[in-house]
Amino acid sequence: MKILHKTLLAFLLLFIASSYAQEGASSCAELQANFQQYQSCATSIPFQNTTNNNNGETYVTSCIGDQFQAPTWFFMKIQTSGNIFLQISQVDNNAFGTDVDFVLWGPFDNLNNICGQLNLSKEVDCSYAPDSVENVQIFNAEQGKFYILLVDNYDNTPGQITIAQTGGTGSSDCSFLSSVEILDTAGNEITELNYCKPASKDLVATIDINDFPGNAGDLRFNYKWYKDGVLVTNIVDSTSNTNTLTATETGLYKVEITAYDSTDPTVNPSRLEISADEIQLNFFDKPVLNAGPHTLQQCDFIAPNNDGFASVNLTELSNTITNSTSGITLSYFTDVALTQQIANPADFTNTTPFNQTIYVTGIFTAQSFPCVSNTAEIQLTINPTSVASYPDIAPVCPVLNTNSNTIDFDSQRILIKNTYFPTTAVEIAFYRNPSDASLEQNEVTNSSEFTSGVHTIYTRIETGNDCAGIGTFEVEVYDTPDQNPVTPIVVCEDESVILANKDAEILA
Template sequence: MCSNIEPFCAGDQRLVFANSNEENTDVDVAEEGPDYGCLSEQPFPSWFFMQIEKPGDLKFTLAQNTQADFSGADLDVDFIVWGPFERTDDFCSYDNLTEENQVGCSYSEAATETMTINNAQANAIYIVLITNFERLPGFISLQQQNPNAAGQGSTDCSILGNALGDDIAVCGEQEYVLDGTSDEASAYAWYERLEGENEYTEIAGEEGPTLTVTQSGDYRLILTDVLGDNSEADDVTVTFYDNPEIGVAGDLYSCDSSGTVDLTENDDDFIASQGSGFSVRYYETQVAAEEDTRISSPATFNFSGEQSIYARVENDETGCLSEIGSFELLAYDFPQLNLPESAALCVSEEGNLVNDLVLGADVGTQFSYEWRAGSTILGNSAILTLTEDPQVTFLELILTSLETGCETNYQVNLEQVYVPENLSVNISGSGFGDGYTLEPMLEASRDNPFAEYEYSLDEGAWQAAPFRNVSAGNHTIRGREVNGCGPTLSFHVYLVGYPKYFSPNGDGINDYWNVLNDAEGSIRRLYVFDRYGKLIKQLDPRNGKGWDGTYNGKQLPADDYWFRVEVQDVKTGERQEYMANFSLIR
């Protein structure tokens, strides 16, 4: 009823208070007499008055919800404002609550309204009626918009019926000071309700604005306003509680640098053995923990880098908080696992696996391993040995950290490589000039697109083909598949050539010069000239030792000499001539 009107003010913070509903009042419709303006219905009325402190415009956000933290269902909120009045006026006189004195009114279906009072003067009084159209228990929120902006007025919070605030839970302290100080109060009187009694008893000697209490109980403060004979009483219940304890929690790891982390995984460790009725609040900084500015969604906390996370255990019944604990939020890094992107399955012409394929690496017992071929699990060991073709194009390894639950996937593509069965060598060039080029080639009985081959000349290093500038003489070429598929094959070749120098000094070493002919005698004619083009000797490379460095029985001097040779291709019969020089050394 308006006769029970209560003061309120907006202040710098949002004011939240219970609405009128069937659980806390029998008054389900507003009294008759006032002009309710746009409010065609006035279910479950809540009457308030506010006093203006700083003149100016005031704009308020008014909202209604089923939950005090406004996390529940929205409720339709309606209001009407009358004013301005003097402090000495009879606020609830129906002569004042008229259409002429209406300042604002809303009857929309919205759960959030804007209530505006323009050009409010200092000390003026405004009456506000808020109704609960949906008739459900809930809470009303009042918050002034931009209270410190230029031209904005403010409400007077110096004396309220709720001067002591809501019921007080004193956590971990031996005493608490109740403070009802008001600039407009002329007298204070404190009362206490003794255990087992219904009436409040005045506390002798307590006539100041504060009262120090050391035990749980119900207390009352009666304020007398300096503006006439206006007393207001405020009751409060003070309860002393021990603070909850906080346990030790381990560090948490983010499995994904761009994902979220469930901080509540540490709830049980922090609550420890205290049982049910406790919850954990999480904070991003030490200061936030001290100010109780908690993380709003700890179960889906966005990981943006390694950091310390702070926590406090709350007693759900009392609201008391523990000391501050902490743990580290870390990025989990998997160890380096050197798996190839592709692996060769060595198969025979019939498609049977010739060699076992061994994959994987053991990075420790703190991980679990799962090898998959499609939906089939092949094994749970660090090392996988395939003895049969799994008939899939790739294998998957799922590596899971047993400590953190983080997992990562590796994929190895499988490529069928057929055993090479033949090694051939394409020979080009000659033993004269730039020498021979040998181009070996391994071949399988079937198309082998995934095979990789390498070759070795005369036990030399393995390399890709071809071999260039190969000298004359006997040579052995070996070929193998890089992944070890099949045996190493060999090819032997004899290349025709000539020595670059000779020394006819009778020591039995390099005393004669001749071309290195092949067994089929492909070289047909051979001529030796001096540097001036004079024919010195005609040789038959198929017979004799060769040239001994003389001309007409006389030794020729050390010098460069030239030869011309005619070579016949034993396969085609085609003849070609080559010329080159060599040295006679004395």
């Protein structure tokens, strides 16, 4: 089993449990090839020793003259600078002490080709005494440096080895054993980082204690949760290896944990290693639509004008549906499941005659993550409508030297309102063709140009957003008169000229 630091638990997260086995390396070659699997730190929790694994490796040491009998290899990384004093003890399966030896080399900057560097110049401490208890001394250990520890079961007797830190202000790095991961409630990695309000996300700080060799009930966990660097929850001495925080707002969520064996008398609460994990979650707003249902009546006046089908501009209700909120893009559908989207809602022909329900959703256009609103409804009604005839506007002449002019539609609007709808509040708009009148697009006004000729104008009468009637009238712009050549007039300087005498010639 790996040697554990006294201030940490022998537990691993699920994602590293298989990597950090309980045994150390059986040889230096194995340690060098896969050193990530054999990091150690000191604790008072016993681990199983090894037997009969003499692989023939030999190293010159100051105290061990024979080949190693049943060696176990680890590396240590220094977390806190200072002196570190360790005690190694070994017992057999009947709890009787058995001979244990050790060699410690270091310090090293890294573990590259480490086996070739284990010589007398790098030896820190060594013991070959026939004792079941050995003491290891590391003076002035430096943070970030590496040490190689060999523990040899000299008697080749099955049993357990315990390593504990007995003194010193330094410590070894045990963060590899105390890693915490933020998972979901099912124990899976959280891959979805964006959510739509009012959704929430449970963040579960999770530690796997399956590899803890002691009584799991003796473990104690401390949790600190932060949001954007601000402490939001502090849990002390929890007996659970999981802790949940519910996130509802955008932010960087971080958990810091410390843990210890409550039965270990050597634990120093001020020196517990901190392990942390964090995750950025984003919560986005979604539009709130005026659900309705909103009625929209359309006149069916385009032949055949009694079949219950007509072209409709559904977008004319957009301000009503969005409560005039800017920045919302609406989508329109013909089914409640929102699978049949209307490609062009500004020119929609109903698919069900006379009456049809249209379903509308919205998103904030500028938002990086689209959150779909609630669903609004439009109750569309198609009313067969005959086309009324309104008085024509008096013809107008073209503007001088052109073949076009504008029309006074304001006067025509007043005439139609006062004559046909004297007591009804209506809106009157004018269009050049029936399609524009149906879709309420390209409205003509007093500034619209009309070329010479006769033009049929379609008048749309509305109450609110509902079509109340369609009528037509004509406007005419006279043709531009021909400009005939006129015989020049020759007179003396003091003679008068009667221009009217040329009228017949000009108008010929």
